[in-house]
Amino acid sequence: MNGPEHAIVVEDLVRTFKSFMSGSPEKVAVGGISFEVKKGEIFGILGPNGAGKTTTIKMLSGLLTPTSGKAMVLGMDVSDEKSVRSLRRRINIVAGGERGLYYRLSGRQNLEFFSDLYGIPKKEQKTLINGLLELVDLADAAEVKVENYSRGMKQRIHIARALINSPEILYLDEPTIGLDPEISRGIRGLVRKLSDGGATVILTTHYMFEAEELCDHMIIVSHGKVVGRGTVIEIKDSIADVSCIKVVTEADPAVAVAALRAEGLEAGVDALLNGRFVTKFAARKGDDALGSYEGLFAPFRVKSIGIEEPTLEDAYLTLVGGDAE
Numbered sequence: 001m002n003g004p005e006h007a008i009v010v011e012d013l014v015r016t017f018k019s020f021m022s023g024s025p026e027k028v029a030v031g032g033i034s035f036e037v038k039k040g041e042i043f044g045i046l047g048p049n050g051a052g053k054t055t056t057i058k059m060l061s062g063l064l065t066p067t068s069g070k071a072m073v074l075g076m077d078v079s080d081e082k083s084v085r086s087l088r089r090r091i092n093i094v095a096g097g098e099r100g101l102y103y104r105l106s107g108r109q110n111l112e113f114f115s116d117l118y119g120i121p122k123k124e125q126k127t128l129i130n131g132l133l134e135l136v137d138l139a140d141a142a143e144v145k146v147e148n149y150s151r152g153m154k155q156r157i158h159i160a161r162a163l164i165n166s167p168e169i170l171y172l173d174e175p176t177i178g179l180d181p182e183i184s185r186g187i188r189g190l191v192r193k194l195s196d197g198g199a200t201v202i203l204t205t206h207y208m209f210e211a212e213e214l215c216d217h218m219i220i221v222s223h224g225k226v227v228g229r230g231t232v233i234e235i236k237d238s239i240a241d242v243s244c245i246k247v248v249t250e251a252d253p254a255v256a257v258a259a260l261r262a263e264g265l266e267a268g269v270d271a272l273l274n275g276r277f278v279t280k281f282a283a284r285k286g287d288d289a290l291g292s293y294e295g296l297f298a299p300f301r302v303k304s305i306g307i308e309e310p311t312l313e314d315a316y317l318t319l320v321g322g323d324a325e
């Protein structure tokens with residue numbers, strides 16, 4: 001199970017945090033998760049806010065010690081301090097947020113600084129840094145201070161920074177959050193390129209299309225537990241006993257949606273530009289799917305009602321249940 005084809009093997013990994021209030025129970029951020037990541041794949045960790053995604057990748061990059069359980073990364077135990085020191089040279093992480101770069105320095109100066117930290121000889125730095133600036137499309141902005149970079153540029157220089165040590169595993173914590181669609185697409189292209197170049201990529205995301213587009217395998221976590229796993233197709237199949245129903249109405253069916261939610265069904269409604277409302281929800285098969293729901297939506301003037309193939313998002317919503325945002 002811990003063969004050379006695996007970049008990561010995680011078994012029953014737990015991380016708790018002490019509560020700030022004395023007497024209250026410890027917060028279980030990660031409550032015993034197990035999974036394996038093959039070398040060279042793009043592996044997704046999906047889950048709602050607070051599910052334990054960041055805590056997991058921090059443990060897998062040696063930034064946070066597990067409370068219990070075991071994680072072997074590139075054959076090294078993340079609970080062992082000595083292993084972690086050698087591991088850090090072979091992996092890297094883009095943890096999001098503003099930290100990790102010197103804003104008063106230019107993009108190039110930042111990369112030089114981090115090259116020095118990794119002990120990369122000066123004579124190799126220029127070629128390496130020019131290559132990375134090229135890769136993340138910042139060659140033209142290399143001499144500009146990072147404080148003057150746009151958000152998308154900052155994220156790209158963060159990624160370049162994380163590639164300085166040619167990591168065998170790159171952890172990306174929500175790499176496209178808050179970025180516009182075009183920049184996000186560029187970042188996804190970059191992730192694909194890194195993977196094609198042989199790196200193993202672990203990606204957390206809230207965006208289903210991103211996971212669908214990029215991830216070879218993924219886990220869906222909720223409240224610190226794995227609630228779904230596999231390829232996109234396997235995850236969709238795992239909810240095969242669920243029908244996804246789509247209803248288009250002329251009036252806002254908020255009351256009907258509230259009724260569905262009261263039954264524990266995950267339902268969402270989007271208003272379309274032409275004034276119509278599209279409601280989607282997952283119902284158990286054999287619920288006499290359409291008939292009963294048609295009546296519920298009738299007061300809102302149903303234009304159409306039908307069963308759709310489940311999307312990854314439908315599967316996600318079904319698996320995380322009421323924990324979804």
Ligand SMILES: Nc1ncnc2c1ncn2[C@@H]1O[C@H](COP(=O)(O)OP(=O)(O)OP(=O)(O)O)[C@@H](O)[C@H]1O
Nearest residue numbers: 017027028029047048049050051052053054055056
């Ligand atoms: N240092 C800490 N001290 C106390 N509680 C923490 C700490 N770090 C995380 N937690 C808690 O652990 C849980 C999991 O947090 P984590 O950041 O791993 O979630 P996440 O899945 O990354 O969420 P998000 O999508 O919002 O980034 C949350 O309830 C969080 O409040």
Ligand SMILES: [Mg+2]
Nearest residue numbers: 053054055173
């Ligand atoms: Mg997080």
